[in-house]
Amino acid sequence: MKAQMSFFLILISSLSGSQGIFRSDFFTYVPMNEQIIIGRLDEDIILPSSFERGSEVVIHWKYQDSYNSYNVHSYYKGSGHLESQDTRYANRTSLFYNEIQNGNASLFFRRLSLLDEGIYTCYVGTAIQAITNKVVLKVGVFLTPMMKYEKRNTNSFLICSVLSVYPRPIITWKMDNTLISENNMEETGSLGPFSINSTLNITGSNSSYECTIENSLLKQTWTGRWTMKDGLHKMQTEHVSLSCELVNDYFSPNQDFKVTWSRMESGISSILAYYLSSSQNTTFYESRFSWNKELKNQSDFSMNLMDLRLSDSGEYLCNISSDEYTLLTIHTVHIEPSQETASDNKGLWILVASLILVAGLILVLCLILCPSHPL
Numbered sequence: 001m002k003a004q005m006s007f008f009l010i011l012i013s014s015l016s017g018s019q020g021i022f023r024s025d026f027f028t029y030v031p032m033n034e035q036i037i038i039g040r041l042d043e044d045i046i047l048p049s050s051f052e053r054g055s056e057v058v059i060h061w062k063y064q065d066s067y068n069s070y071n072v073h074s075y076y077k078g079s080g081h082l083e084s085q086d087t088r089y090a091n092r093t094s095l096f097y098n099e100i101q102n103g104n105a106s107l108f109f110r111r112l113s114l115l116d117e118g119i120y121t122c123y124v125g126t127a128i129q130a131i132t133n134k135v136v137l138k139v140g141v142f143l144t145p146m147m148k149y150e151k152r153n154t155n156s157f158l159i160c161s162v163l164s165v166y167p168r169p170i171i172t173w174k175m176d177n178t179l180i181s182e183n184n185m186e187e188t189g190s191l192g193p194f195s196i197n198s199t200l201n202i203t204g205s206n207s208s209y210e211c212t213i214e215n216s217l218l219k220q221t222w223t224g225r226w227t228m229k230d231g232l233h234k235m236q237t238e239h240v241s242l243s244c245e246l247v248n249d250y251f252s253p254n255q256d257f258k259v260t261w262s263r264m265e266s267g268i269s270s271i272l273a274y275y276l277s278s279s280q281n282t283t284f285y286e287s288r289f290s291w292n293k294e295l296k297n298q299s300d301f302s303m304n305l306m307d308l309r310l311s312d313s314g315e316y317l318c319n320i321s322s323d324e325y326t327l328l329t330i331h332t333v334h335i336e337p338s339q340e341t342a343s344d345n346k347g348l349w350i351l352v353a354s355l356i357l358v359a360g361l362i363l364v365l366c367l368i369l370c371p372s373h374p375l
Ligand SMILES: *[C@@H]1O[C@H](CO)[C@@H](O)[C@H](O)[C@H]1NC(C)=O
Pocket: 046, 048, 049, 050, 096, 099, 104, 105, 106
């Protein structure tokens, strides 16, 4: 799954008409074969090219823009020739030399950049035929986006952002499952890759919100979802149970995710515990924290917080995140002083009263038992 995503490659094969570029004296001319290859920024890719086996193999890989053609990699007389290679391809290309005899002229291309996008031609000549294969290379990037929930003064905002993306993605927002428009978007990186964030003002709303960011070239979509639960009032020393579930739409048994519970109080976020699905392991930062259920199904991440203190008041945030989504659930909890605290105070008064009584008693005893005193 991971490997599939990190080495994304789509082949769309089509036979286009006989567009002869290279006139040849060979016996056969083969129509140009065109493929679209999609690579990822900074990763490696294979540009495919095959031919019918033959002797005296000559291979010329070239990059073609509207004005020029640049030498990418050449092979003839049984070895690679890089004397005329354009500097931008230095140390980045190789052929599968052992495979050439089997009709494989594919080019291994390292560390793709966005400038590598374009048309590549692979001319292969042998004693019996000449062929030119054409490869259209497209390069994309999609760093996992993020959803942030921010409070500034009395206003609240949701921010969906992606640090590096190309080509420009499609960003949509939904409020309670209805599409809404958002026009507060910031973008940097004029030629790409782009860094984009989209901010929604959700002040005073308790609707559910969802934003999706889609890279149509890489066919990858990420979703951020935010849900506010009804506020809870609890007494000191009581316990509270807060729900958080991974809904079916997102649950995929073979995808790794992380669950984080944290408390937000006056802009400061403190983590209570987190769970990693890959190791099925929880790391606790708060001893009064426990899961509500055994985490067997890996879909219900509701938690309990025992022995509440006044300082536990605040917003609790459950964050379930994978490469494809971030699901945020917010609970507001108010803790109030309990009856027990009041009786504690009563106890203190009883203690003070007893102390006064004892002091008085000692004084009286002394009056009786201290005759030598000049009273
Ligand atoms: C050429 O060989 C390489 C390495 O074995 C392989 O990955 C690639 O798919 C081959 N390409 C073709 C077109 O056969």
